[in-house]
Amino acid sequence: MSTAIVTGSARGIGRAICEKLAKDGVENIVVCDVKAEWCEETVEAVKALGANAVAMEINVAEGASIDAGVEAIIKQFGAIDICVNNAGITRDGLLMRMTEEDWDSVLDINLKGAFLMTKAVSRHMLRARKGSIVNIASVVGLMGNAGQCNYSASKGGLVALTKSAARELGARGVRVNAVAPGFIKSKMTDVLTEDVKNRMLSAIPMGKFGEVEDVANAVAFLASDAAAYVTGQVISVNGGMLMP
Amino acid sequence: MTLEEKVKTIICETLNRGAEEVTPAADFNNDLGADSLDLAELVMKIEDEFGSMIDGSIPEEDTANLKSLGAIVEYLKSKGVADEL
Numbered sequence: 001m002s003t004a005i006v007t008g009s010a011r012g013i014g015r016a017i018c019e020k021l022a023k024d025g026v027e028n029i030v031v032c033d034v035k036a037e038w039c040e041e042t043v044e045a046v047k048a049l050g051a052n053a054v055a056m057e058i059n060v061a062e063g064a065s066i067d068a069g070v071e072a073i074i075k076q077f078g079a080i081d082i083c084v085n086n087a088g089i090t091r092d093g094l095l096m097r098m099t100e101e102d103w104d105s106v107l108d109i110n111l112k113g114a115f116l117m118t119k120a121v122s123r124h125m126l127r128a129r130k131g132s133i134v135n136i137a138s139v140v141g142l143m144g145n146a147g148q149c150n151y152s153a154s155k156g157g158l159v160a161l162t163k164s165a166a167r168e169l170g171a172r173g174v175r176v177n178a179v180a181p182g183f184i185k186s187k188m189t190d191v192l193t194e195d196v197k198n199r200m201l202s203a204i205p206m207g208k209f210g211e212v213e214d215v216a217n218a219v220a221f222l223a224s225d226a227a228a229y230v231t232g233q234v235i236s237v238n239g240g241m242l243m244p
Numbered sequence: 245m246t247l248e249e250k251v252k253t254i255i256c257e258t259l260n261r262g263a264e265e266v267t268p269a270a271d272f273n274n275d276l277g278a279d280s281l282d283l284a285e286l287v288m289k290i291e292d293e294f295g296s297m298i299d300g301s302i303p304e305e306d307t308a309n310l311k312s313l314g315a316i317v318e319y320l321k322s323k324g325v326a327d328e329l
Contacts, residue, residue: 126285
């Protein structure tokens with residue numbers, strides 16, 4: 001029996017991760033997002049792949065919401081083997097014009113959310129002496145991006161959180177890694193102008209944008225026993241856009 | 245079962261130590277070789293076991309004093325947990 005929870009999985013990369021984990025044989029997939037009804041499509045897609053899926057309403061910016069959700073999962077499935085911290089938002093704007101609220105909301109969801117989630121699941125993983133946590137960072141967390149001081153700071157923070165948590169939990173068999181996607185076709189990137197997209201394309205050696213499945217494949221590897229000796233690492237999935 | 249016996253069982257399990265080693269005064273760090281993660285885990289288990297009797301969680305500032313079996317038993321008693329469970 002294996003159980004995975006994927007935050008922000010109503011659509012996009014989160015949904016692709018749920019589907020990939022289901023294809024790889026993870027038995028129970030907890031699909032969570034801010035509204036339970038948003039999760040229905042992902043739940044149906046996962047069920048169609050033969051796995052068990054449940055929708056769960058979790059606001060990752062609130063510790064109480066996370067704790068209640070994690071307790072419910074433990075009660076229902078007995079364990080959490082895989083946790084993917086994927087929930088994230090953008091509130092782009094130039095530093096000079098970025099409001100405090102834009103900063104706080106992005107940091108609360110993208111970074112604090114992953115911290116609270118990791119804290120809640122690690123309790124159970126420590127006890128089980130196993131578990132894999134995968135944080136979805138971003139290429140901009142490694143290289144920066146004009147107009148995304150808040151988002152890039154949250155993603156850079158996720159990389160550091162990944163490494164510190166990996167050091168703390170490693171001796172107990174709990175692995176913590178990150179995937180840093182580059183430019184991936186999704187709702188979050190659809191809103192960018194053609195001009196911006198073309199400029200980004202010219203910086204990608206592979207000459208194309210990535211698909212959500214490309215990210216899901218890397219997540220599934222880190223979540224699986226195939227990565228049993230991998231912890232504290234960041235796998236970039238960016239078509240060569242950045243080579244750290 | 246007494247409170248001390250119950251706590252002792254939890255400590256033996258968590259720190260992987262024999263019952264004879266876990267005396268009331270044995271210091272988790274110095275005598276029983278526990279590291280900080282062991283102690284965090286121990287506090288978690290104590291909370292799980294006695295949470296319903298002590299208002300849920302143990303405040304972070306209190307955990308620093310929980311260095312031995314005796315200290316944990318005293319702490320739980322001070323929070324109203326009975327000697328006999």
